[in-house]
Amino acid sequence: MSGRGRVPSGQPxxxxxxxxxGVAVSTVSYVLSGKRAISEVTRNRxxxxxxxxxxxxxxxxxxxxxxxxNVIALVLPLxxxxxxxxxxxxxxAVVTSARSHDHDVLLLTSDEGPQGLHRxxxxxxxxxxxxxxxxxxxxRVPLLRQLGRPSVLIGVPADTDGLTCxxxxxxxxxxxxxxxxxxxxxxxxxxLGAPQAVYDRGTGFAHRTRAGVVEAATRHGVEAVTLPCEExxxxxxxRVVELFDRQPELSALVVQNEAAVGPVQAALAALGRRVPxxxxxxxxxxxxxxxxxxxxxxxxxxxxxxxxxxxxxxxxRKVRDEAxxxxxxxxxxxxxxxxxxxxxxxxxxxxR
Amino acid sequence: MSGRGRVPSGQPxxxxxxxxxGVAVSTVSYVLSGKRAISEVTRNRxxxxxxxxxxxxxxxxxxxxxxxxNVIALVLPLxxxxxxxxxxxxxxAVVTSARSHDHDVLLLTSDEGPQGLHRxxxxxxxxxxxxxxxxxxxxRVPLLRQLGRPSVLIGVPADTDGLTCxxxxxxxxxxxxxxxxxxxxxxxxxxLGAPQAVYDRGTGFAHRTRAGVVEAATRHGVEAVTLPCEExxxxxxxRVVELFDRQPELSALVVQNEAAVGPVQAALAALGRRVPxxxxxxxxxxxxxxxxxxxxxxxxxxxxxxxxxxxxxxxxRKVRDEAxxxxxxxxxxxxxxxxxxxxxxxxxxxxR
DNA sequence: ACGGTTTGTCGAAGCGCTTCGCCAGCGTCC
DNA sequence: GGACGCTGGCGAAGCGCTTCGACAAACCGT
Numbered sequence: 001m002s003g004r005g006r007v008p009s010g011q012p013x014x015x016x017x018x019x020x021x022g023v024a025v026s027t028v029s030y031v032l033s034g035k036r037a038i039s040e041v042t043r044n045r046x047x048x049x050x051x052x053x054x055x056x057x058x059x060x061x062x063x064x065x066x067x068x069x070n071v072i073a074l075v076l077p078l079x080x081x082x083x084x085x086x087x088x089x090x091x092x093a094v095v096t097s098a099r100s101h102d103h104d105v106l107l108l109t110s111d112e113g114p115q116g117l118h119r120x121x122x123x124x125x126x127x128x129x130x131x132x133x134x135x136x137x138x139x140r141v142p143l144l145r146q147l148g149r150p151s152v153l154i155g156v157p158a159d160t161d162g163l164t165c166x167x168x169x170x171x172x173x174x175x176x177x178x179x180x181x182x183x184x185x186x187x188x189x190x191x192l193g194a195p196q197a198v199y200d201r202g203t204g205f206a207h208r209t210r211a212g213v214v215e216a217a218t219r220h221g222v223e224a225v226t227l228p229c230e231e232x233x234x235x236x237x238x239r240v241v242e243l244f245d246r247q248p249e250l251s252a253l254v255v256q257n258e259a260a261v262g263p264v265q266a267a268l269a270a271l272g273r274r275v276p277x278x279x280x281x282x283x284x285x286x287x288x289x290x291x292x293x294x295x296x297x298x299x300x301x302x303x304x305x306x307x308x309x310x311x312x313x314x315x316x317r318k319v320r321d322e323a324x325x326x327x328x329x330x331x332x333x334x335x336x337x338x339x340x341x342x343x344x345x346x347x348x349x350x351x352r
Numbered sequence: 353m354s355g356r357g358r359v360p361s362g363q364p365x366x367x368x369x370x371x372x373x374g375v376a377v378s379t380v381s382y383v384l385s386g387k388r389a390i391s392e393v394t395r396n397r398x399x400x401x402x403x404x405x406x407x408x409x410x411x412x413x414x415x416x417x418x419x420x421x422n423v424i425a426l427v428l429p430l431x432x433x434x435x436x437x438x439x440x441x442x443x444x445a446v447v448t449s450a451r452s453h454d455h456d457v458l459l460l461t462s463d464e465g466p467q468g469l470h471r472x473x474x475x476x477x478x479x480x481x482x483x484x485x486x487x488x489x490x491x492r493v494p495l496l497r498q499l500g501r502p503s504v505l506i507g508v509p510a511d512t513d514g515l516t517c518x519x520x521x522x523x524x525x526x527x528x529x530x531x532x533x534x535x536x537x538x539x540x541x542x543x544l545g546a547p548q549a550v551y552d553r554g555t556g557f558a559h560r561t562r563a564g565v566v567e568a569a570t571r572h573g574v575e576a577v578t579l580p581c582e583e584x585x586x587x588x589x590x591r592v593v594e595l596f597d598r599q600p601e602l603s604a605l606v607v608q609n610e611a612a613v614g615p616v617q618a619a620l621a622a623l624g625r626r627v628p629x630x631x632x633x634x635x636x637x638x639x640x641x642x643x644x645x646x647x648x649x650x651x652x653x654x655x656x657x658x659x660x661x662x663x664x665x666x667x668x669r670k671v672r673d674e675a676x677x678x679x680x681x682x683x684x685x686x687x688x689x690x691x692x693x694x695x696x697x698x699x700x701x702x703x704r
Numbered sequence: 705a706c707g708g709t710t711t712g713t714c715g716a717a718g719c720g721c722t723t724c725g726c727c728a729g730c731g732t733c734c
Numbered sequence: 735g736g737a738c739g740c741t742g743g744c745g746a747a748g749c750g751c752t753t754c755g756a757c758a759a760a761c762c763g764t
Contacts, residue, residue, distance in 0.1 A: 025745090
């Protein structure tokens with residue numbers, strides 16, 4: 001009898017392939033997964049049938065039987081003050097890397113909250129979770145610990161116990177900027193950081209960069225002021241004016257906020273300070289951005305691509321139940337371009 | 353015998369719930385899906401067990417049995433010249449709406465190409481596909497037609513036959529900008545459009561906006577120049593200078609490129625032209641952006657949220673096999689702010 | 705009181721795949 | 735030449751869920 005007559009889906013199934021190739025279903029499965037040795041001859045026959053029929057394994061059935069969805073979740077931040085283009089770079093890097101590991105990416109926004117993570121993980125929709133924009137004391141961290149699914153954080157919280165985290169070494173990035181400026185003879189510098197809200201939230205990268213700047217400044221006998229910095233032009237302008245009011249002999253700026261770079265340049269121009277003749281500028285921003293600025297900016301890029309790739313790679317290891325380091329920090333690379341120059345030997349400065 | 357002893361997954365299954373509630377598995381299923389009437393008493397008992405055990409249905413099993421993955425794919429553009437923040441807004445709107453329809457979102461980037469779409473669709477990983485950044489003659493369009501899965505496009509290609517598309521009515525948006533300026537007495541205006549590459553690609557919104565501007569200008573007896581416009585400050589500056597060289601009596605600008613708005617303002621300032629006293633500016637950009645500019649910009653926002661919502665909603669209808677309109681265009685809304693003012697009655701202009 | 709309908713529940717048959725155990729056929733080694 | 739190990743392939747038992755048909759029980763009108 002022909003059963004209860006559900007409509008067939010139209011897509012060929014593994015048993016269509018098996019029938020067509022004249023082998024057992026399991027043989028097809030093993031050919032496709034490579035988990036058992038199959039003779040050259042049989043394999044070729046099966047693969048030919050696969051191609052001919054246009055067979056694609058059904059994801060649901062596969063997930064059910066193998067207990068592996070071959071999908072990972074990416075939790076993206078939606079908060080204010082985030083660098084949208086950088087986030088996008090991360091996202092695309094993650095998707096691309098995931099594909100190279102034969103996984104797809106499910107997009108979650110944090111606004112569904114812990115609920116979302118639970119649902120996804122408990123329902124076995126995904127094999128693992130990638131979380132971006134992690135705060136120092138992130139509420140999601142305890143959740144991830146007890147989620148019972150592999151997870152990797154992009155960003156480093158205060159307590160990394162039992163976690164796997166990847167990020168640029170922002171502390172080191174701060175240092176590198178200062179070291180570059182110090183080596184050019186700058187003795188009074190300022191960090192225009194992330195928006196205040198980002199610090200308030202306790203976002204790791206902002207705090208760490210600042211700490212790195214301060215630490216390196218102290219070490220090199222450089223005087224460093226640090227202030228937060230919003231993203232709109234008017235605000236930036238105020239900040240810059242304020243900065244030079246407080247410290248007229250300022251000769252270099254580290255700008256961490258990509259969106260603020262343009263306005264900062266505009267503000268300096270408005271104040272009649274030339275870059276790099278009067279003021280050197282180092283930015284923490286994507287290379288592409290630095291290249292297109294005028295003058296081209298000396299910068300420390302956030303290697304979104306590399307971080308994304310590493311994150312996925314670590315997650316895959318965890319999914320396969322292999323050990324991973326708790327924290328992976330990437331070494332920042334400073335590229336010198338046209339926005340930094342030796343400090344002008346000012347009488348007042350030299351005299352001290 | 354206890355079977356072959358696969359490890360149980362740890363998560364409670366529907367039969368755990370059924371056992372705990374003292375009902376049949378199918379009853380639990382019907383309680384959860386609501387597809388058959390279940391008595392109040394039984395339902396409550398089942399729901400209590402669900403909560404108590406922390407049951408979440410297994411996505412794979414559900415997909416397999418119901419032939420519905422409850423996941424949709426979102427194909428994001430990665431091309432140059434796209435408005436990253438706007439794309440992000442779309443993405444989050446899509447995720448949020450999808451969730452409200454009990455669906456999740458799988459992220460695809462177009463760089464996997466047609467392959468990706470095929471794999472996803474044939475493997476039944478998703479119930480439908482949402483494609484962003486559609487070009488007038490998009491290679492993916494024929495593919496979507498023969499994909500055999502519901503799809504919705506954000507953006508409108510040249511031939512919409514057999515498709516479902518949503519977008520802002522960019523033609524109308526162009527008109528609206530011009531009409532506003534015309535009503536203020538402006539007689540010589542310019543459109544600073546999208547980057548050249550975007551026109552070259554045949555991206556619908558860019559062409560349509562330009563057409564709308566030109567059409568409305570003609571209708572209102574306004575002289576309109578249109579030029580493409582890159583996103584970096586130097587380029588924008590050149591464009592603006594060029595514009596006023598060619599047409600010194602220009603009194604208003606329509607800026608379509610969000611990223612160019614800041615640089616345009618800077619360039620105008622550098623040329624000593626005040627906004628809105630000397631030059632009026634209308635931007636096509638997100639409201640938030642317009643609010644934070646200085647002066648606040650009269651703008652036509654791209655209602656990413658609304659478009660995303662509509663797109664998901666249409667896709668859901670298609671998934672349920674309901675009819676949908678081929679093209680859904682949203683009416684643009686111009687918000688008047690501080691960057692537009694009546695044209696100054698110039699002698700030369702008035703004399704003609 | 706009796707067919708007829710409605711309501712609520714159950715059992716079982718898959719959905720399409722993976723994976724385990726099994727075995728036939730062969731070469732190999734004392 | 736029998737015990738042994740490999741190789742390559744098969745069959746069947748699920749994975750956890752949805753859905754269909756069946757069927758008691760309760761409710762109707764007459």
